[in-house]
Amino acid sequence: MTDTPLHRLAATIAARAGADPATSWTARLLADGPDRCARKFGEEATEAIIEAVRGDAPRLTAEAADVLYHLLVMCAARGVTLADIEAELARREGTGGIAEKASRKG
Secondary structure, eight states, X not given: OOOSHHHHHHHXXXXXXXXXXXXXXXXXXXXXXXXXXXXXXXXXXXXXXXXXXXXXXXXXXXXXHHHHHHHHHHHHHTTOOHHHHHXXXXXXXXXXXXXXXXXXXX
């Protein structure tokens, strides 16, 4: 495993999945289920969008960090790991965005 802040965050989320929801925000979100995790991700994404529109780079940076955390929690709630996401990104590497979208079914 690569030792980056994102990998350490993913490892922390995995480790806290079984923690006491009374003492861990991650455990609480996961205990509340995938729907709650998805709603929280949506809230954080909306906050990031607002800061992007406002042009406040420090606040956008903070909100983007929240988005990444909540994205990983949401994915964990459905059994999707950072390694799974990285594999998908690697699969797409070298393919332009327009061609990649055209290759998707449905």
